[in-house]
Amino acid sequence: FGEFIPFRDVISSFATEVAQASKDMEAGQEAPLMTLRLRDGRDVPVAVGICFEAAYPSVIGQGVALGGQMIVTPSNNYHFRSSGESAQQGQLLRMRAMEYSRAAIQSSTTGSSYVIRPDGSVLASTNTQSVATLIADVPLRTSTTLATRAGERIPSAFMGATLLIALAGLVAALRGRASMRPAGAATRDNRQNVTHD
Template identity: 30%
Template sequence: ANKQFRDDLYYRAYLLSSQGTVLNYYDKIHLVPFGEYVPQFLAFVNKLAHGIGDYVPGNEHTIMSGPHGRFGVAICFEVIYPDLVRQFVKQGAEYMVTITNDAWYDRSSAPYQHFSMVVFRAIENRVPFARAANTGISGFIDADGSIKRTTDLFTQTAIVDTVTVGLDRTVYTIYGDVFAYTCAGFVLGFIFLTLGLQKRRKGRPM
């Protein structure tokens, strides 16, 4: 939903009660460039296409509470950002919900690729996902990355399933990309060491 608050426009997901009362909301943190915001160094684009890309990013990984536990919400392509999902889980989310509008991609491979990103996020953090897409693919992914149930594209239907709520925290959830940075450091160190040895060998008299 789009929410006008003072002078700012947020891309917002609401949690509603069965009576329609607003219980909580989450403002999208990672906006899509040019579609939802214009980078500051290209601010002149706003003058060419006024009203396009006027959203303001959220700044809080909101944890919502429901009858089945605590969960976070990732909107659309936010599921391609590993650290964003990690922050939700690190702050107490036991499962994740992702909502998306994939109608743009019709029956291309894009909806399938977008859906596959959710599997990676589930495995990285050992949390299940419930995914709702307006034109499909909707579905449930368990904490081990197994796909429990899905819908077809452009099919009007409803699905229900049971997933295992994530309780154990993974090394990635706790430490993030430290392992990747460490590996990169070792590789760079090895490269510099190799170059240094080669330079010394070339400098020796024959």
């Protein structure tokens, strides 16, 4: 459930892992953007989202639209240990890097850490549950992609089109059933009439 566990009392009765995450967290109201000061004194805006927010383009995209010149997702994968969850988050972050043409960094305390180029290729990475340091030069970008400019309009349009197609299919299926029923009923009535004559 990430950082929030609904129906905690019920779920904890059969999922003992629930007790390990004793506090529920809620989304903050702050913009997903922070400013880093570089060694040369420049301030650089950075789009930020916690680990699983790499799955949500709306969060990372908002940070990029507000001027983020790279993407950073800090992560703590302690509860997932050596499962594929950390690698999955890295793959999602690669998608965001390509989507917004930004270098991206996943910095994890216990999972895999990644340095990702704007084209989605991995420049450097670590294993899970290992002590390591990654040092890399990454480009800072101010250009915007179509995904940045469009925001949620593109996925919303696709979801709307999918809904319309599903509704059209349902209507066609119901009409097909309705047109088949009267023909079958008429055949049965004709048979009954023949029997009575």
